[in-house]
Amino acid sequence: MHTSEMTNSLFKALIEAAPEISSIGKSKQAYGYKYATLDSLIDMLRAVLPKHGLWYVQMPTRQNGVSALTTRVFHTSGEWIEDSIEMTDTELQGKANDTQRVGASITYYRRYALSAIFGVAADEDVDGNINNIRQPTKSTPKPEQKKQDPLAYIKADLTARQGSGEAYESIIKDYADLLKTDQVRDIDNLNDAERTALATAIYKRRKLNV
Numbered sequence: 001m002h003t004s005e006m007t008n009s010l011f012k013a014l015i016e017a018a019p020e021i022s023s024i025g026k027s028k029q030a031y032g033y034k035y036a037t038l039d040s041l042i043d044m045l046r047a048v049l050p051k052h053g054l055w056y057v058q059m060p061t062r063q064n065g066v067s068a069l070t071t072r073v074f075h076t077s078g079e080w081i082e083d084s085i086e087m088t089d090t091e092l093q094g095k096a097n098d099t100q101r102v103g104a105s106i107t108y109y110r111r112y113a114l115s116a117i118f119g120v121a122a123d124e125d126v127d128g129n130i131n132n133i134r135q136p137t138k139s140t141p142k143p144e145q146k147k148q149d150p151l152a153y154i155k156a157d158l159t160a161r162q163g164s165g166e167a168y169e170s171i172i173k174d175y176a177d178l179l180k181t182d183q184v185r186d187i188d189n190l191n192d193a194e195r196t197a198l199a200t201a202i203y204k205r206r207k208l209n210v
Contacts (some may be wrong), residue, residue: 016095
């Protein structure tokens with residue numbers, strides 16, 4: 001904590017204001033506990049501090065790659081106290097935007113800094129019920145999908161068509177047409193690119209015929 005050279009008037013004003021600083025309603029829910037909003041905290045302090053010549057400023061800064069919030073409380077006498085806290089990005093459900101995360105962090109730390117400085121209980125006491133606080137869950141990685149063998153897919157199509165009474169030569173000729181080539185070859189002699197292209201063409205045609 002840093003202070004001005006003199007603090008007598010400042011601390012006297014803080015002591016006089018303390019009985020008027022009241023608790024505030026905890027209307028927001030997060031991870032199993034309720035807390036008071038920054039707006040409600042500021043409204044309460046705005047009704048008390050100026051009467052005693054007190055106010056504050058909060059300054060988000062970033063130095064050497066580290067985000068921090070500095071809160072300074074000052075008195076009309078010119079006396080002041082201040083302290084800083086490092087900030088981390090707050091996790092937001094359903095929001096991945098960097099600007100939103102930074103904004104949420106600033107709001108979060110502003111509320112905690114003001115609550116600590118002026119002795120306001122802005123959050124429910126959950127020390128005795130810590131097991132009931134829902135922790136952010138880590139997403140389970142999806143199992144890697146196994147790529148389907150295009151040759152096996154083509155052979156399955158070939159078998160099904162032969163089972164329906166279609167001649168092998170006719171099917172091979174159809175495959176050549178799908179590959180847009182006049183060269184009719186056995187599917188075992190197709191290269192990897194041709195197999196992939198043929199399997200894709202068969203799949204697309206099946207979808208159109210559904």
